[in-house]
Amino acid sequence: MTQHTESKDVQAVNKPGIIRVEGMHKWYGNFHVLKDLNLTIDQGERIVICGPSGSGKSTFIRCINRLEEHQQGRIIVDDVELTDDVRHIDSVRREVGMVFQHFNLFPHLTVLENCCLSPIWVRKTPRREAEACAMEYLERVKIPDQANKYPGQLSGGQQQRVAIARALCMKPKIMLFDEPTSALDPEMIKEVLDVMIELAGSGMTMICVTHEMGFAKTVADRVIFMDGGEIVEEAPPSEFFSNPREARTQQFLQQILQH
Amino acid sequence: MIPPGLTVMLFLQGSFSGRGMKKQTIDSRPTGPKPLYDPRVRALFFQVISLAAVFWVGWVLIDNTLSNMQSRGISTGFGFLGESAGFGIIMHLVPYDATMSYGRTFWVGLTNTLLVSAMGIVTATILGFVIGVARLSSNWLVAKVALVYIEIIRNIPLLLQIFFWYFAVLSNLPSPRQSVEVGGALFLNNRGLYLPGPVLQDGFGLVWGAVVLALVAVVGVRVWAKKRQLATGDIFPTFKVSIALLILLPLVAYFIAGRPLEWDLPALKGFNFGGGITLIPELVALWIALSLYTASFIAEIVRSGILSVSQGQTEASKALGLPNGLTLRLVVIPQAMRVIIPPLTSQYLNLVKNSSLATAIGYPDLVAVFMGTTLNQTGQAVEVVAITMAVYLTISLLISLFMNLYNRAVAIKER
16 A cells, blocks of 8 residues: 555656766777667656667666666766766666566576565565565566466466566666567467556556567657667657658568568 | 297287286277387386396306305405404504504594595685686686686696695605794694694683584574564674674683693604694695695586576676675575586595595505505405495495485475
């Protein structure tokens, strides 16, 4: 119950510019992966990033919680600038949850232990409280009955829902999704998308790298199209899908919407 | 016409057709394969053949040995173990002199083998883990030093390394009169390493009591800290407090009891040292060589174990806000251990068995004493070899058992 009131409060505040990316560049050796990215995301916004493979979408969202370093420009998350300072990185990671393409659940821990690990060791929550909270989130992703199983005993869709619950247990202000449905069988994609849609409805700030254009249409506030390490186009979904401005966007949409 | 193998097969066909029929009705299969093509019948046939072959070879060997020994007048049996040995052993952990029995030489050899194996396992494990982690260090120099160490040590035969330490290093140390001396208490020369030996005085019981008390307190603190973490979430610095307890309590007791500990310092008496504790050069050379050699293999095992944990695991842990130390402790190491344990077991077994190379430099281990001198003097080859092999087998199986139990505890459950 307390969570609901909390999230409503958060929605009411709706802090502008919870993520600010200013003139950001990244290189892998000599390869210029991300070129001069500028983006401001307000609290409660739902952003979908799409683009052809190799366009730097994943690299970009991995920079937001410093799984990748940027070499030039600034990234400011919830008023904390990401630099080499370990304390800054740790404090940003506590507020930013992430869901990976390949789930990355810890196979030596049960579902419940996966969810409680970080709340117990990082937030220093009492175990009983952490477990109660984890069960609440597992119910929200509709798998409370799997709590004492190991990740290896679950299907892909179930594992991804656990991964979402695990990230939510840290009560993050921002959630990053890195192609969360790309490794799933078609019939499991829906169960994960349902959870994400439900989460979007609760006012969570979300950045999703995904090819699920249906999800983008129903949920996103803005769709960002990236190609060659640049942000090519940025528009609300209604405009983005019906009336794309850039030629490259039109070409991309034509290719993926044909089927 | 019919080859002998086939007759056996035909015989088997007959004896198993009844059971096959029953099975078929249960499975409600229309027709099973003919016995000649039935994999179960074939498997059984080859098992019977190989079992018979093994028994035949074994019987021939035993019969041959027994009849040969009889014709040469060699007595069999274990009676020789009670006879007086009549030879001295340079190092013994159990009381021993030349008047004692051959059976006693067995225990001297066994304890010496266990001593060097245990010392080797401890140092090789510590060194191996350190070098294995160093090999993955992001520091270029540290990683390369570890690489060079591994590639040199593991590619030179162990026997050469034992000779190197014994003949090239330890034998070239100065004679007792010119010993390398540290603070008048520690002496190193070509006869060995001499350390001061503790002599417990009256009242040392208090210190032992304090050690026991400290151990109890550590367990208590751990239980309490875990309970408190479950209840309030606060993480107590258990490790630091435990170390402090273990050092401080006995130290305080030591001073309260009036420092009831004296040191027996080694001193030069005539041509050699007396008093204190002596590590003979044979033991030191064997210990160093076994530790360094096995550590190079353990280092590679540790490296492969850590690398086997996918990058995604580290990333997920970091994304959850766990700092590097906790990521290693809670996520990487528990998963790496399950890859490390089985080959680590093999290395421990290798180390124990390699310790028998002691015989090359004269360290009195089980092989040197019991299978060397005792066998030569008694001529009871079959009995002595059998006992020695059984001992190594037992040690190895015990190590395997404990490691398997540990491995089962850390194994990952799937499906």
